[in-house]
Amino acid sequence: MKKIVFFLAAVSMSWGALAQHSKKEVEQDIARHRAMAEAHESAAKCLESGKKPDQCTKELQAACKGLALGKYCGMKHVH
Numbered sequence: 562m563k564k565i566v567f568f569l570a571a572v573s574m575s576w577g578a579l580a581q582h583s584k585k586e587v588e589q590d591i592a593r594h595r596a597m598a599e600a601h602e603s604a605a606k607c608l609e610s611g612k613k614p615d616q617c618t619k620e621l622q623a624a625c626k627g628l629a630l631g632k633y634c635g636m637k638h639v640h
Contacts, residue, residue, distance in 0.1 A: 593628055600624035600634055 582590075600621055607617035621634055629635030 597625060597628050597634055600628070 603624060604617050604621040607620055608614065618633075622632055625634030
């Protein structure tokens with residue numbers, strides 16, 4: 562029973578932390594996500610155009626500099 566109470570308390574505290582983002586911070590997150598989406602759309606168009614994947618990856622990395630963590634602009638998949 563104590564474990565359940567502890568778990569519920571921990572979950573409620575984490576929800577409280579999420580609610581503490583200011584409107585400005587949320588707007589900045591939205592803008593960052595939109596910029597990342599645009600960079601990924603450009604990468605998809607690059608691949609569709611027949612360019613080599615390495616070239617498209619370099620363009621993606623340049624477009625995402627400072628937006629997301631990692632060298633894949635916040636996304637990495639199986640290849």
